[in-house]
Structures are given as C-alpha cells and as structure tokens.
Amino acid sequence: MAMLLNAMVLLSSCGDDDAPLPPNEEEIITTLRLEFTKSGTAVTQTFEWQDLDGDGGNAPVIDAISLDANSTYDVKVLVLNETEPVDLADESYNITLEIEEEDDEHQFFFIKSAGLNLTFTYDDEDDNGNPVGLDNTFSTGAASTGTLTVTLKHQPGIKTGTSTINDGETDIEATFGSVTIQ
Amino acid sequence: MVPRYQDNYYLVLFFWVGGLFWSGLMAQSSTDCRFVIHGYVHDDHHSPLAGVSIYIPSLKRGLVSDAQGAYRFEQLCPGRYVLVFQYMGYQTKSMEIEACQSDEAPHNDLTLADEAIHLEEIMISEKALSTADRQLQKTQVLEGGDLARQQGKNLGQILQNLPGVSVLQTGAGIAKPVIQGLHSQRIMILNNGIRLEGQQWGMEHAPEIDPFLAQDITVIKGSATVEYGVDALAGAILVNPPPLPEAGQWQGNMFLSGQSNNRGGALAGSLAHRLAQIPGLGFRIQGSGRYAGDTQAPDYVLSNTGLREYSFSAELGYKQEKWGGSVFFSQFNTEIGILAAAHIGNTTDLFRAIESGQPAIVRDFTYTISNPRQQVAHNLLKVAAFWKISPLARLDFQYGLQNNQRDEFDIRRGGRSDKPAIRIRLLTQTADLSIRLGHHAHWQGKLGLQGLWQDNFNDVEATGTARLIPDFDRYGASVFALERFSRGRWEWEGGIRYDFVFLRSYLFDEEDALLRDERHFHNFSLSTGGAFRPNKDWILRAHLGYAQRNPWVNELYSEGLHHGAAAIEEGNPALEAEGSLKLTLSAEWQNDKWQLLLNPYWHHFQDFIFMEAREIRLTIRGAFPVFAFTQRAADFVGLDATLRYKPLPFISVQTDMAYLHSTSGLLWINPSRFKHSLRFAPPGEGKHFREVYAGLALVQVVRQRFAPEAVEDVANIPTNPQNAFDFAPAPPGYMLLNLEAGLQIPFKKHALRLGLEIENLFNVNYRDYLNRYRYFADDVGRNFTLRLQYQFDSHFSH
Numbered sequence: 001m002a003m004l005l006n007a008m009v010l011l012s013s014c015g016d017d018d019a020p021l022p023p024n025e026e027e028i029i030t031t032l033r034l035e036f037t038k039s040g041t042a043v044t045q046t047f048e049w050q051d052l053d054g055d056g057g058n059a060p061v062i063d064a065i066s067l068d069a070n071s072t073y074d075v076k077v078l079v080l081n082e083t084e085p086v087d088l089a090d091e092s093y094n095i096t097l098e099i100e101e102e103d104d105e106h107q108f109f110f111i112k113s114a115g116l117n118l119t120f121t122y123d124d125e126d127d128n129g130n131p132v133g134l135d136n137t138f139s140t141g142a143a144s145t146g147t148l149t150v151t152l153k154h155q156p157g158i159k160t161g162t163s164t165i166n167d168g169e170t171d172i173e174a175t176f177g178s179v180t181i182q
Numbered sequence: 183m184v185p186r187y188q189d190n191y192y193l194v195l196f197f198w199v200g201g202l203f204w205s206g207l208m209a210q211s212s213t214d215c216r217f218v219i220h221g222y223v224h225d226d227h228h229s230p231l232a233g234v235s236i237y238i239p240s241l242k243r244g245l246v247s248d249a250q251g252a253y254r255f256e257q258l259c260p261g262r263y264v265l266v267f268q269y270m271g272y273q274t275k276s277m278e279i280e281a282c283q284s285d286e287a288p289h290n291d292l293t294l295a296d297e298a299i300h301l302e303e304i305m306i307s308e309k310a311l312s313t314a315d316r317q318l319q320k321t322q323v324l325e326g327g328d329l330a331r332q333q334g335k336n337l338g339q340i341l342q343n344l345p346g347v348s349v350l351q352t353g354a355g356i357a358k359p360v361i362q363g364l365h366s367q368r369i370m371i372l373n374n375g376i377r378l379e380g381q382q383w384g385m386e387h388a389p390e391i392d393p394f395l396a397q398d399i400t401v402i403k404g405s406a407t408v409e410y411g412v413d414a415l416a417g418a419i420l421v422n423p424p425p426l427p428e429a430g431q432w433q434g435n436m437f438l439s440g441q442s443n444n445r446g447g448a449l450a451g452s453l454a455h456r457l458a459q460i461p462g463l464g465f466r467i468q469g470s471g472r473y474a475g476d477t478q479a480p481d482y483v484l485s486n487t488g489l490r491e492y493s494f495s496a497e498l499g500y501k502q503e504k505w506g507g508s509v510f511f512s513q514f515n516t517e518i519g520i521l522a523a524a525h526i527g528n529t530t531d532l533f534r535a536i537e538s539g540q541p542a543i544v545r546d547f548t549y550t551i552s553n554p555r556q557q558v559a560h561n562l563l564k565v566a567a568f569w570k571i572s573p574l575a576r577l578d579f580q581y582g583l584q585n586n587q588r589d590e591f592d593i594r595r596g597g598r599s600d601k602p603a604i605r606i607r608l609l610t611q612t613a614d615l616s617i618r619l620g621h622h623a624h625w626q627g628k629l630g631l632q633g634l635w636q637d638n639f640n641d642v643e644a645t646g647t648a649r650l651i652p653d654f655d656r657y658g659a660s661v662f663a664l665e666r667f668s669r670g671r672w673e674w675e676g677g678i679r680y681d682f683v684f685l686r687s688y689l690f691d692e693e694d695a696l697l698r699d700e701r702h703f704h705n706f707s708l709s710t711g712g713a714f715r716p717n718k719d720w721i722l723r724a725h726l727g728y729a730q731r732n733p734w735v736n737e738l739y740s741e742g743l744h745h746g747a748a749a750i751e752e753g754n755p756a757l758e759a760e761g762s763l764k765l766t767l768s769a770e771w772q773n774d775k776w777q778l779l780l781n782p783y784w785h786h787f788q789d790f791i792f793m794e795a796r797e798i799r800l801t802i803r804g805a806f807p808v809f810a811f812t813q814r815a816a817d818f819v820g821l822d823a824t825l826r827y828k829p830l831p832f833i834s835v836q837t838d839m840a841y842l843h844s845t846s847g848l849l850w851i852n853p854s855r856f857k858h859s860l861r862f863a864p865p866g867e868g869k870h871f872r873e874v875y876a877g878l879a880l881v882q883v884v885r886q887r888f889a890p891e892a893v894e895d896v897a898n899i900p901t902n903p904q905n906a907f908d909f910a911p912a913p914p915g916y917m918l919l920n921l922e923a924g925l926q927i928p929f930k931k932h933a934l935r936l937g938l939e940i941e942n943l944f945n946v947n948y949r950d951y952l953n954r955y956r957y958f959a960d961d962v963g964r965n966f967t968l969r970l971q972y973q974f975d976s977h978f979s980h
Binding site for chain 2: 019020021022023024025026027029030031032049051053054055056057059060091095098099101102153154156158166167168169170171172173174
C-alpha cells in the first residue's frame, strides 16, 4: 500500500511543470460610460457605471447623474473593458467597437422610473434601419428625480424593427440609482 | 440475478450439524451397513471443487468435498440415496445414487455449473421485474427485451423505467440519472467495469455512455462504495456489454429506429465472433449513431434542441481455461443543442421568461444545431486480464484510460461564437487489482487495490473565458476487502474500504499569480448486508453502508456566472468530507399470480454538501443571487415499490411507485412518481411470432410539495442561510399515457423484432420539476417511435 502511494506521488512530479496559464477573459465589461453634451454647448458631462474588478470583489461605483431641466442632450454610450490598457481604438478595451460591428444584433434600451421627466430618441441605426442606441438624444422636462436603467440586449437573428427589451439575452443591465433633473 | 430456491431441504440444512451427530450415532448402531458412495465434484472446466457441501436428506448426513473435490459416504445401508450437492456460486444439484460395497463402488462424478449469484447489494435489474423475462434472458444471450424496447433513447431515459430512478434533464437530450434523490458525484456509473470519469459535477452534463453497447444495465440502489469507491454512496449503475460468444459462434445485430417528435432516428449494429481455429480468441465490433432535429412541445417547436451522436467500440478477447484477457476500446461523441429560449443573460431575463409562460424564441423545425450547444467526446481504453489460480481463487486486473473532452459553445460577442466558451479535457487512468477467494465451505472473500490518476485541463487560450473549475491533478489509492457468507437461506456480506486522495488544484489570486492548493483526504467506507429467504416466495434483504466522500473540485473552487441558471456559483474551500449512512431494506414476494417489491430506504448525511443562496450581487449584467457551497445534515427517506398481479397468464397489471421525502431547502429533488401499466403478452412460443406484447402505461408525477418557495423578483431572494428559494414554483403534477406493442419473428438462426411505442399519447402540455427547461418551455409532446431489430446468432435454435 505504501509503495503504491509512493509510486503515485512520483508519477505526479512529471506533469507538474507545465503550469496552467492565468485566465484571459476576453468579454469582460467593466464600464458603461454615458457622455452627455448639452445642445448648443461644448460642455460634456460623463457619468459611469463602473465595476473595475468584475463580478464580486469590490462593489461597483455608480455616478449620480445630474442634468439641467428643459434641455436637450446628445448622449453617446461607451462600453469599456478597463482591465485592458486604455486605447479607444482597440476592441479589447473599447467594446463599443465590437457592438458597432455587430449593430444588427445589438440594441440599447433606456428605462426611467416613473416621475422622472426624461425622454429618449435614438439617433443611429444599423444596416437594416433599426435603432442601435449608441448615439441618442435625451430631453429633460421639469425638475424631478428618479432612476435610469441602461440595458444592452444581444439579439442575434431576432433583432427587428419591433423587437423589444424582452427579446434576446441581456449583456448589460446597469441602473443609475440617482438621476436628478434641476 | 436472484437465484431461486425451490426445495425445502434447505430447511433441513439448519439442523445439519445436529444431524451429522445424530446420524453418526445411527450408523454405529447398524453393523450390516458397510456400503459406500463416493466420487469427485468439479466445475465446468473440470477443475476440482473443494468445499462443496454434499448432503443425504433421508439420512440427515452431510460432508464437504476435499481439496481434490473428492467425497465419500461410508457405512451406508444397501439401497438408493438422493445426494444434494450445494456450493455457493454454483447451481445446486441432486442425484440419486446406489450405494455399493466398498471395493465395487463406482465413482459418481458430478459437474456443478457456475451460477452467477450477485448479492452485493439490493440489486434491481431490468430483468428482475418479471420471472418470465428473466428466464428468457437466461436462455438467449442476445436477448434484452426490456432494454431493446427502450433503445434509441439516452441512458437516463432508459433507466427512468425503473422505480426509484429518475432523471435530471436539460431538455430531452441531456439526462442525468438520479438514484433515490441523488446524482452526479454521488452515484457511480461503471462503463464495462470502468468507473466513468467525465465532468459529472455539472447539472447539464449527461453521462458519456452509448446504451447500445449494453446487454444489460444494472442499477444498485444501496450504498456501493466499498467495492466501487466513494462516488457510489447513493448507488451505482453498471452498464455491461455482452460477453464474447462461444468458440465458433457468430453473433450480429442491426437496429433501426425512427421517431416522429424530433423527426430523428437511430442506427446501430454489432458483430461478434469467437474463432474456432484459434481456440479462445474472440472479438466484437459495434457502432451506433443517433440523429435528430428539434424536439417539439404540443404547442411549439423547442428550438435548437437537435442531437447528433455517434459511437463505436471494439473488443478483442482471449480466454483459456485458467486465464484470459481482453482489450476494449470505445469512443462516444455527442453534439446537443441547448434550447434557444433558455439562453438568458440575467435574472431579469429569467423572471421575464417565467412570467411569459412561453419560450421567447420559437423558430421553424430544423435539424440545424446552433449555439448554445455542447460537444462532448469520450474515449475509453480498457485492458483486462484474469487468472484462475485455483478453483477457489481468481485474480482480476483491469486498466482503464479515459479521455473526456467537453466543449460548450455560447452566443458570444465580437465573432467569438466559433470559439468554445468552455473547453475542458479530463484525462484519467485507473488500475484495479482484485482477488476473489473461496476459503471455507460457505465463505467467499474479495480483496482489491485501486489506483487513479487524473488530470483536468481548461484550454483558456482557446476559449478566452475564465475557468469554471480549476485545472487539477488528482491521485487516488484505495484498498478494500469484502467477505460473503452464504448458506442455505442466508447470505451475508460485510466490507471495508480506505481511500487516499491527493488533490492539487491550480488557482489564481486577484493578481493572476498561480497558487498550488494541495489537499489530502482519507475516506473510509463500511458496509454490511444480508438476505434471507424464508421460503421460495419471499426474499428479505437489508443493507447498511457508511461512506465518507471528500468534496469535489467544483464544490471547493468553482467560480463563475452560470448563464443558464442566472446565478453566480462559488466553491467553498472550507468544506470537509461528507459522511453518509444509507440503509436500504427490501422485501420481495412472488408467486404465480402476484409480485410485490417493497424497498424502503433512509439516507442520512452528517455534512451534506449543497449550494445555498448567500447574497445578491450587483454586476454590470444586473443583479444575481450568489450560490455558495455549504454543508449541513440532511436526510432522504423514501419508498420504492412495485405491485404486479397476473389474473391470467397473458395479462399483467402493475403499479410502480417512488416516493421520496428529503430535508427541506434542497432543490431539484424528484417528486413522487407512479406508473400504472397493463400488459398483454401471450405466453408460449408461437411458430411464426414470439414475444408478442402490447401494453399501456399511465405515468403520473405529482407536484413536488417539498420544493422551496418561489420568488418573483431578485429583490425577494432570501439571503439568510437555510432560506432556500426557487425562481419559479414547482410545476403542477401531470399524467401521461404511453402505449407500446411489438413482436418477434424468428427464422432459423435469425430473429426480427418489431416494436412501436407512443409516448404522451394525448399530447399533454406539462412541465417536469426535474427538467431545467421548466422555466422556459413545456416538455416534449406526443412521440411515435418505431423500432426494428435484426439479430443473428449461429448458435440459435428456435
């Protein structure tokens, strides 16, 4: 018995050196960035939903969104993997580029809480003429507070002019818990 | 197989010792009685059999054959005597012999035929359900009527017909057998004697076994850890291919089936022969394939549930009187689609799917399999040898090499869908050495040594994803001893086992630095059991097994988001081995008209390892419950029962039931299940048709009353330990009506078997609690299966 154990342990030393590689997760999304530019100005406000260490670990950092009442904003959406070196031209960092490439199977949806005076308009479309949601216009009404949820749906083969937030698989569902229009 | 005891002289054996004493006194009192009966006892291979008990009931005299197999009764009065020859593992024989004067007495030699007695546990095989079927099985090697009527399905679905066995399904394509509430690492599957080593831990990882390979499939429902290892603590499934044929014999079969529901079919065949020119050398080649499109619920297509499967095996064996060996190779390949609607991104998607009550994606029927899908390959090489050292000692050795590769493809972003999201390769080598010894008249022992080497590798370069379970090396060494006593109406067995396990897991910390985590485990198993046959109608059995199972790699270290389950799963490195005690009892009563089988059991765990919700974690995909492995005491108490009545020789009415009550808070525990069947099978051997049968079965599954409560929103998920929950309530109970009919057409050495089966005749909409698609879609609707089987056997005689 002891001899058998020894034999097994000796065997074990053979395969030990080819150490496993660290994981290289390619599809991590750490950050949803919203860039608000008030029409008629060059001032850009940036709000982020950011979880730099991925699932678990530290809790995500979520910016409070503060907008002017009765205004129009051009809103650009950026999706980033900030575990990679900063390079907006690189797909591994700037996942927005991947979404643009596959815009016929992705769509952003914006959901606000009741009472928040905010409306959304898509300003972009894919090759089939359906909205994508990377470029939008947000219009604010009277002063109010509430929440905003940004959802990115992956709808390969099922994205149409009538597909909704109920179709496909959720890639992002980020809620900004504090939105103030003043 | 259960040996049948028909004769009352076993009763007398109880008084054997007393009888010997008494008859000795009688013999001395008679001076005229100097006659003799003597001879030798040997087995089928002409090897002498020592320790055979030989008994003359009329005189109440008995003795035991010596090492040469010789026996001699002296001081007999003139006349004829009936001698009863009995030896464990062999068929009991009786012979009437005339006593002669010492110098004239001829040798009365006798051959005892090997009889495979299996009393390891409470064994319920497909055959054991009916005496008629059993005798049928005995006489024709290629027969496997009950199995053949189910072929074309996967292993889990076939086994579901046995009371106490249910299946944990991920749609119709992926079915994991569940024995009395437990599955995965708590039951063992032996594929041709080799412990199947795949990624059993996954709830949607089905066993990599081709049922076409099997001549019989045996389920052990008691703890079987001593002989097979700790994984068998809730039971074991033995998938046994047929033995190679006799010298000069050719055997072959072809199987073809078609199914209406998934517009699929199966094709299988095998050819076996043992050469007459080179005595002892034989071979078998076998292959099978299954191909199917989307399965269909009554109201819609279950999109992307197609299936491809192909397998083959080859065996070469050589057998002498005293020794033999074989080489066996098999390959199993499968590709299975995952229901498109079950592919969800987060809990919001899951709750939405549950609320809608309809699958979100329904496409037209297609044979095409898209992502998400699984692709699994399993290779097995087995080398085995035996040596009959003496008539009472047999040495067996087997080596197994298994290579399991599992690829899972997901719907991915950025053109990555062609890359597997999971690719795990598990390489396993096992070596088993065992010796069987018959050391006294009624005693037989078995000693075994087992070794295991295992290497698990995640190909993260190919996947570009994080590992769900880490890479690891595992080494195991085990030793066990079993002792069996069998005499007359009693059989008893006891066993002990020790397992040493060394596990080295390769983990990464937050900075991606490699950590080698090394653990040692010492597992002990003990078991004891007995059987008693008060008379020919009754068999009573009891079995008690204690086992320790060390936590498995996924339980210790798994980490990641489980998309299909909308949950984050986390291992727990603090887990200890779980101790389990399983008591199984059974009472079998059978006569010409009635059969009753009661099989109550109690399975107690001191530290049952399971997953429970811990917290709600906010991620950029939304909020997810985090499930972590934990351990706590748990009990599984249940009853499996069968009652059959044959009012007329060709009609039988049967009810099977399986009832299980488990500790609350456990998910995916099988609800009570009943099967009521009516069957017509004219007895006797028709000239043109045989095995004619027609039957109907009503399958009734009740709602799982013990299911944890359902939550309707992520916010409601309880995160205090011991507050289990489910995403959806347990589906209501359902009833399905199934029909089947068939016959066999014999022609000389050939036989053609035809069978028709209709499942879910009324096309009932239902969802099964144990089907992981129950959140998303109804279960499979009506299905017609037509089976055609051709057999050839050069030794057949009709």
